[in-house]
Amino acid sequence: MDSGDEQDVAESKGKKKRYHRHTPRQIQELEGVFKMCPHPDEKQRMQLSRDLGLEPRQIKFWFQNRRTQLKTQHERADNCSLRSENDKIRCENIAMREALKNAICTACGSPQTSEDSYHDEQKLRLENARLKDELDRVSTITSKYLGRPITQLPPIQPPSISSLELTVGGYGNHGFTPSVDPDHLGIDPPSGPFPFLAISEIDRPMMVELATRSMEELIRLAQTEEPLWTRIGIDGREVLHIETYERIFSRQANPFRSPSTRVESSRDSADVIMNSIALVDMFMDPGKWMDLFPTIVTNARTIEIIMPGMDGSKSGALVLMYGEFVGLSPVVPLREFWFLRYCQQVEQGLWVISDVSIHYPKDSHVSSCTKHRLPSGCVIQDMSNGYSKVVWVEHMEIEEDNPAHQLYHDLVDSGIAFGAQRWVATLQRMCERFACQMVNGNSPRDLVGVIPTAEGKRSMMRLSQRMVNNFCSTLGSSTGHRWTAPAGLNDVGIRVTIHKCLDPGQPNGVFLSAATSIWLPLSPQTVFSFFRDERSRVQWDVLSKGKAVQEVTRIENGQHPGNCISLLRAALNPSNPNEGNILILQESCTDSSGSLVVYASVDLPSINIAMSGEDPSFIPILPSGFVVLPDGRPGTGSSACSSSNPMGRSSGSVLTVAFQIMVSSLPSAKLNLESVETVNHLIGDTVQQIKAALSSLGA
Structure with a gap:
């Protein structure tokens, strides 16, 4: 039950239960007392009753519900931590097992079948049995508080040929086949004409490696100047010099890329009135992310948390997400992406959030537009005045079977419609809006x-x-x-x-x-x-x-x-x-x-x-x-786009x-x-x- 609601039990059994919603002031006062004293005595409850205009029984029930809620939250957090640690150990065990199976004798070149390999395998079996017993024990304890059994981990999937590609930039680094059970994740599958994907234990290390390389590339893109970036147009937009980019990052052109595929790349920066911690929190929460970019992101959700972050912070968090970006017209096709979002605190007050696409399975038919979001995202640096400096990079490969209407051709084909300038301008405006709201x-x-x-x-x-x-x-x-x-x-x-x-x-x-x-x-x-x-x-x-x-x-x-x-x-x-x-x-x-x-x-x-x-x-x-x-x-003239001259x-x-x-x-x-x-x-x-x-x- 929500801590702001309190249930009045009827005097007689035949009457219906009535619910009372506390006011924000009452909740604030109750929360303040709860932090100092979670178990108030009768005298304290009577004093709160007089101060807040509530019955002593309401005060008593509120504290009972709040203690139960806090205990449940702690148990869930402990359980998630244990499951994450269990996932890592299981993954290591799988890798070791595969290495033992494929071990080759250096003397004769034949597979090893020595007594040592037999003992190693037995050790792995004993370790897995111990891990299973530990998980069952934690599940039994936690279920007493949650009132239901903890969802068990899925069975270990053997390595298989993948139908889903993981790439940085879509240049041919083939990957894995996630296969997910939506019931195991505890979330509803995204609505829409596309399959629901999942992540096996084998896939996780590959995804971590992909996200790490993507972040390293994003940092270099954000920090490097000419000749990697060049300025074009009267507004001085920054776009990538593709030949320099492929040379610096040792890219080979994708031989399967359609001749109609175009690259959209842009970079922009600005100071926004929000600190880095608040920005990171909004980027990692799909609901808050949509509120931060309401004119761009109209649908977003977290599909699965790969890594939850370290020490209770967002640093080190890696999630698989789905997002839809719109051009604010029915004749501009929206862009759908499955992508990995990786968040990392580089140093005090400096954060990096990077995105990289996971390719769609060939039979998904999610859109008439083939899109790959290459390493993109932002670098956020705290400033002394409560502002943050944000450097934004957008980098995509786009192939459209049903392009935007010709009214929007120039805006879309130039990369302006979905480029870094639009993201940064929206971020500035919405941060000002949130500041005014406070x-x-x-x-x-x-x-x-x-x-x-x-x-x-x-x-x-x-x-x-x-x-x-x-x-x-x-x-x-x-x-x-x-x-x-x-x-x-x-x-x-x-x-x-x-x-x-x-x-x-x-x-x-x-x-x-x-x-x-x-x-x-x-x-x-x-x-x-x-x-x-x-x-x-x-x-x-x-x-x-x-x-x-x-x-x-x-x-x-x-x-x-x-x-x-x-x-x-x-x-x-x-x-x-x-x-x-x-x-x-x-x-x-x-x-x-x-x-x-x-x-x-x-x-x-x-x-x-x-x-x-x-x-x-x-x-x-x-x-x-x-x-x-x-x-x-x-257009005519030489004025560039700025906050004082909207739309240039x-x-x-x-x-x-x-x-x-x-x-x-x-x-x-x-x-x-x-x-x-x-x-x-x-x-x-x-x-x-x-x-x-x-x-x-x-x-």
Whole structure:
């Protein structure tokens, strides 16, 4: 049971059990007392009861639950440590056994069958039996606390020919065949049209070696300058000089690589407002990693922990992960990767996190794009002012059977769409956002007077971040049925995807996601400013029905004035402001890689819940919005991309318009053509209104 919940037992047997959720203040006070005294006496419990407004029985149950929870956590940690040590010893035993089987006599060249080898094998058998007894003993003890048996280790797999390739850069270092039992891992297999992979005992040393070599290469890539890296374009982007790279790292070109395969490589660096320990923690946790890069990573999970790290820290941790990276448009194929992530603390305040792909099995059919993430990642160095300096390297081999639409060709083919600049710009912006979320006071740019407390502000920010995450995830969806209606050579048409959702954070039922993209001969800054200005909203927003929109409150998310959360109100009946109001939650964000304006209609009770500081996780929200990206074509001028000049110079913009609408509140409902026609007209009319409104600005 969660430490924040306490169960009141009913007086009579026939009554239902009632649950009471403690407030954050009560939990904080209880945790503080628990650290000093896990077993308070009756006098202490009575004092806590008076101070916190809880019954003595509630105090007693809370401490009982907390002690049980802590004991369970300790037992699980001890068990994981023992299992890890057991894995290492088993692996060594397997290697020794294979060496004994293949031992050759140096005198005659025949296999050794001496008495020594027989005794060695017997020793190994005795050692394995001892290890099994030790594991059974620990399992029996731990099961008393967990209330269930500990999952046993899988049987030792004999060495076999591998169907899965482990490579650094895909240059032909063949590897292993993992075969996993999802029940053994204790996690659900990743959803999607790909097989679930696993790691045998033989594979682990190979994976450790691969990750180690990958990290060594990443460090050299991060530290070496010309001629390994060269600057191109008006923004001075750094890209690898491939011939120099292959010479330094002794690479041989892959003879099986398709002529259509291209290499995307980039490097960038920046100072971010977060220390190295916090950054490392977010990188190694898939959920936090998605929150840190919501506009890039829309799906991530840890498949298996190869090494848990040393001394309770993340240093030395090695995990097998799955991730999906999106280009924020349905016509830009998302990129899926299985990869090893290795984290290492090089010295005090200096960390390295490296990624390297594991190739897909040939029969996985996960995507129409063959992708290999060569040694990539970042080097994080603590600075004295609480900031960290991050050097980021992205290095991929890409072969696409279904390339991005021609509107995005320049942006994708140049490597900008998924390059280091985009990762670093997003990291800077999100670290600023998290810093603003932790501040108790108000910013000079905030509109105050509506949100009563700092906790209410943070709750609103969490609700808005979930809205943005949902919006980006929808644009990157790789499944579902789409209808396309191209109207011309440069028109991508309207893409429609159907979703069935039962998640608490979205309306239950069936809804449509529809999107289209257009090119505009305006700078990305101009287009973004148009959409984030509430005064221009009446020119395109069908929700406001042509009525003026007023900004009720605003929360800043960073240094750029365009990074903010707004609560908007559209009065449908000006003569009676209290009747027929529509509330709209909107977040706008911009950095050197692009901009978003995401919004959703919300009701007054839901907003009151968030502004009061309560958990907003169960508030249903269905976002729509706009993505503004540079078109990637060479522009005029010489300004480089920077935080003060988002998106730099560009000859134009690519605008993606995306809506979500409810079809039915019943999950079993079927999609009908009328719904498709409705959303087609909705997007078509919105695009026409946008073009008309921007025509006065030069579009």
